[in-house]
Amino acid sequence: MIVDAHTHTPTHVNAVPKEEERWATVNRPDRAVKMTTSYEEYFEAMRPVDRAICFGIAMLHEQLSVDVNNAVAALAAASNGKAIGFMSVHADDPNALDEMERAYHELGLRGLKLGPNYQNFDPVGENACKVYAKAQEMGLPVVFHQGTSPVRDAPIRYAHPLVMDEIAMRFPNLKIVMAHLAHPWLEDCLVVVRKHPNVYADVSARYYRPWSFYNGMRYAYEWAVMDKLLFGTDYPVSTPQENINGLRGLNNFARKHHLPEVPQELLEGIIHRDTLTLLGLS
Numbered sequence: 001m002i003v004d005a006h007t008h009t010p011t012h013v014n015a016v017p018k019e020e021e022r023w024a025t026v027n028r029p030d031r032a033v034k035m036t037t038s039y040e041e042y043f044e045a046m047r048p049v050d051r052a053i054c055f056g057i058a059m060l061h062e063q064l065s066v067d068v069n070n071a072v073a074a075l076a077a078a079s080n081g082k083a084i085g086f087m088s089v090h091a092d093d094p095n096a097l098d099e100m101e102r103a104y105h106e107l108g109l110r111g112l113k114l115g116p117n118y119q120n121f122d123p124v125g126e127n128a129c130k131v132y133a134k135a136q137e138m139g140l141p142v143v144f145h146q147g148t149s150p151v152r153d154a155p156i157r158y159a160h161p162l163v164m165d166e167i168a169m170r171f172p173n174l175k176i177v178m179a180h181l182a183h184p185w186l187e188d189c190l191v192v193v194r195k196h197p198n199v200y201a202d203v204s205a206r207y208y209r210p211w212s213f214y215n216g217m218r219y220a221y222e223w224a225v226m227d228k229l230l231f232g233t234d235y236p237v238s239t240p241q242e243n244i245n246g247l248r249g250l251n252n253f254a255r256k257h258h259l260p261e262v263p264q265e266l267l268e269g270i271i272h273r274d275t276l277t278l279l280g281l282s
Contacts, residue, residue, distance in 0.1 A: 003275040004052040004240050006143065006179055006204040006232030007083075009072050010037040026150040027237050028208045037236045039078060046082065048240040051276065053232075055086035055113035055143065058093075060120075065089050065099050073107035084281060086111035086143065091121040091128040100134055110281055115145035116163075117154040123163050132171045141175035141279040143202075146182035146189065161189040168196040175279050177230060180204055186216040194225050200278065203270060204232030207246025210253050217250055217262045226266040230275045244271055 012020070016036045023032045046052045054075055056068035069087045076085035087103035089096040089112070103109040112135050116123035123144075135142050146159050157163075161182040168176060178201040182189035193199050206213040220226050233243050247270055251261045276282040 001051065001274070001276075002049040002240070002244075002271055003231060003273065004046065004049045004233050004235070005177065005202050005230040005275050005279075007042070007046070007052050007054045007235040009054050009056050009068075009075050010039055010042045010236075012036060012038045013074075014038055015040070028205070030208050033237050035236060039075065042075070042235070043079070043082075045235055045239045045241075048244060049231075050082070052079075052083050052235075053086055053111065053143070053275075054083045055111075056088055057113060057115050057118055057145075058088040058090050060090045060092055065093060065096070066102075069099065069103045069107055069109060073103075073109060076108070084111070084276075085109040086113045087140075088113045089131060090119050091116070091125070091131045096127070096131055097134050100131070100138065100140075104138060104140070111141045111143065111279065113143045115154075116158040117149055117156060118145060118151065120153070120155065120158075123158050124166050129170065132167060132174055136171050136174040139280055141177060141281070143177045143179055145180070146178040146185075146201075147180045148184060161185050161192050164189075164199060165192045165195065168192070168199050172196070172198065174198060176200065177202055177279070179232070180234070181206055181216045181229075183209070183212055183216075186212070186219055190216075190219050190223050190225055193228050194223050200228045200230055202230040202232035203243070203247070205234035205238045205243075207243055207250075208238065213246065214250060214253055214259065217267070218260065221262050221266065226262075226269065227273075229270050230273055230278070231270050247271055 058065035072085040076083045087109040176199045254261045
């Protein structure tokens with residue numbers, strides 16, 4: 001089974017009108033990304049995978065959290081069982097814990113997506129810790145945005161993997177996924193993954209920066225944590241097929257530049273990782 005552990009809910013149910021298309025040129029170095037997508041585009045992109053975890057990011061407004069979570073639930077309902085919805089809340093929203101209950105019991109959402117830098121909340125603050133405690137109590141795995149961002153008002157320090165070390169020490173039973181290998185702090189990410197049994201990292205949207213991607217895979221191999229790396233894409237920034245090709249082609253890059261390879265079977269293992277079992281979602 002192939003599970004995409006990191007996808008974003010489409011912006012539109014139906015085809016995106018030309019005048020509503022939005023493109024980004026800062027996310028990846030090789031091409032612009034169409035950030036406005038439809039259900040049809042999403043499901044077409046997900047054809048190579050068996051299941052896909054999808055989510056949005058809630059900002060500091062109760063109704064925005066409700067809208068984000070309702071949209072994720074609608075996509076999951078339309079997916080014929082393929083999409084697994086994760087909720088999102090803002091830690092400083094006084095209704096955050098109630099919304100987590102609603103999203104779980106009424107909408108059927110089974111995990112939590114947080115981006116403290118994008119949402120601009122203190123990831124080790126009192127309010128955030130209440131959210132983590134609730135997620136741990138409910139058995140919700142949490143995907144954290146990790147690493148850099150081109151958004152100027154998103155504090156980078158809130159997305160550093162050493163923050164995840166603090167959270168994992170305080171909440172040892174909370175299942176945490178650090179997105180994007182916490183680029184560019186790959187080594188810091190992987191030593192935190194190695195240290196904590198319930199902390200993982202996804203490889204979403206890494207392949208298109210090949211030097212960084214190669215180093216991340218070599219670090220993971222040398223630190224013996226390849227089995228804790230999850231397949232993901234950051235759709236719509238990249239697609240499952242692109243990431244599968246990137247993993248399978250990594251050693252072509254290594255050979256071209258006379259670098260030590262990463263065992264191919266370990267790279268293939270990422271593609272077929274039993275993510276649902278690891279995160280308690282099976």
